[in-house]
Amino acid sequence: MNRVRYLGDVGYLADGNMSMKDISNSVRKRRMVGTIPPVYPNGWFGLIEAHRLKKGTSINISALGLNLAVFRDEEGEAHIVDAYCPHMGANLAAGGRVKGKCIECPFHGWKFRGDTGECIDIPYADKIPSQAKVKAWPTMELNNWIYIWHHAEDIQPSWLLPEIDEITSGEWTYRGRSEHFVNCHIEEIPENGADVQHLSQVHGPIMTAGIDLRYMWSKLWSFANHEWRARWEANEPPEGHIGTLFLSHSIKVFGKRIPPIDLDLEVRQIGPGVVYLKFESVFGKGMYMQSLTPVEPMVQKIVHNIYVQRRMPTIIAKFYLYAEAIQVERDIMIWNNKKYEGKPVFVKSKEDGLIARHRRWYSQFYSEHSPRLTFQKDTMDW
Ligand code: FES
Numbered sequence: 001m002n003r004v005r006y007l008g009d010v011g012y013l014a015d016g017n018m019s020m021k022d023i024s025n026s027v028r029k030r031r032m033v034g035t036i037p038p039v040y041p042n043g044w045f046g047l048i049e050a051h052r053l054k055k056g057t058s059i060n061i062s063a064l065g066l067n068l069a070v071f072r073d074e075e076g077e078a079h080i081v082d083a084y085c086p087h088m089g090a091n092l093a094a095g096g097r098v099k100g101k102c103i104e105c106p107f108h109g110w111k112f113r114g115d116t117g118e119c120i121d122i123p124y125a126d127k128i129p130s131q132a133k134v135k136a137w138p139t140m141e142l143n144n145w146i147y148i149w150h151h152a153e154d155i156q157p158s159w160l161l162p163e164i165d166e167i168t169s170g171e172w173t174y175r176g177r178s179e180h181f182v183n184c185h186i187e188e189i190p191e192n193g194a195d196v197q198h199l200s201q202v203h204g205p206i207m208t209a210g211i212d213l214r215y216m217w218s219k220l221w222s223f224a225n226h227e228w229r230a231r232w233e234a235n236e237p238p239e240g241h242i243g244t245l246f247l248s249h250s251i252k253v254f255g256k257r258i259p260p261i262d263l264d265l266e267v268r269q270i271g272p273g274v275v276y277l278k279f280e281s282v283f284g285k286g287m288y289m290q291s292l293t294p295v296e297p298m299v300q301k302i303v304h305n306i307y308v309q310r311r312m313p314t315i316i317a318k319f320y321l322y323a324e325a326i327q328v329e330r331d332i333m334i335w336n337n338k339k340y341e342g343k344p345v346f347v348k349s350k351e352d353g354l355i356a357r358h359r360r361w362y363s364q365f366y367s368e369h370s371p372r373l374t375f376q377k378d379t380m381d382w
């Protein structure tokens, strides 16, 4: 299963005169008000699923305000370097060939090492200038993803992503992916995890009620609903970069719970860009893996992969992935149309208190030089 929804595909209010694409552009313009946190937090971010990068090939990826050449060398190791060649600015991933541990620029053949970014060969010169270097980014290949470490102060990784043994060992098997583009500030998406009060509102109506928040309350589907119980907490050091949401889910039909379809979930938000969501059901165990990466200051890419125990019927695993995608697409309708509220009007309650706590927790991923977006309300043109 591979469900892909681009920006403008879901979550906008098309009105017959304007397409969802036009609306997505106009929302981007008119919503640009107020102060928002920096747009590219510090941490690990997934760039591409590892199996999609073949040995000896490169791919050009734009993310986090960077233009990157991601390549797998001839020994199988993955590297991430700045895409532009320091010689004349050609894009290394647009026709550059992978040779040994290096990528060779397609323009004049300069060769750069993937691990250090150093130029080690210029075909027509003996002396290599010391500035002949591309930036090589800290790279981690894990759980079938290639992750980049992005830090505005240029410091080396201060924490790592945990390996999922069940995936490495092959005990759990891959059953598909979904991919969504969302028009909002990156922090909105993890914040959803601590926002336990939105669960019954946005994720209450059953799946068949659809993804359009305007119509999902129809009487037709009111005989059943999702019920969620949730608790969020920040982990203790040295896991301070992790926040955990404990979630139990059941479906009620005519007010009665159906225990066999209960689902218990442990959702670990690991830094700003990665979520490992383990679940347990009567059909077996498994996990959703979420990768969240900013492709533009206010455009985020979310990929979900699902892995399950081999004994779980494939159709069930695909259903779980589909069910998750439906719930995400409802959130997308909120995210695409809202603004980041820097000064929310909170009430004194456990629920709103959690969101405030999440914001304090999340602020650890911003630092002095984190890139900010300043809005020019009237002149902005996409
Ligand atoms: S631009 Fe890359 S070698 Fe000339």
Ligand SMILES: [Fe+2]
Pocket: 192, 198, 202, 203, 327, 331
């Ligand atoms: Fe949500």
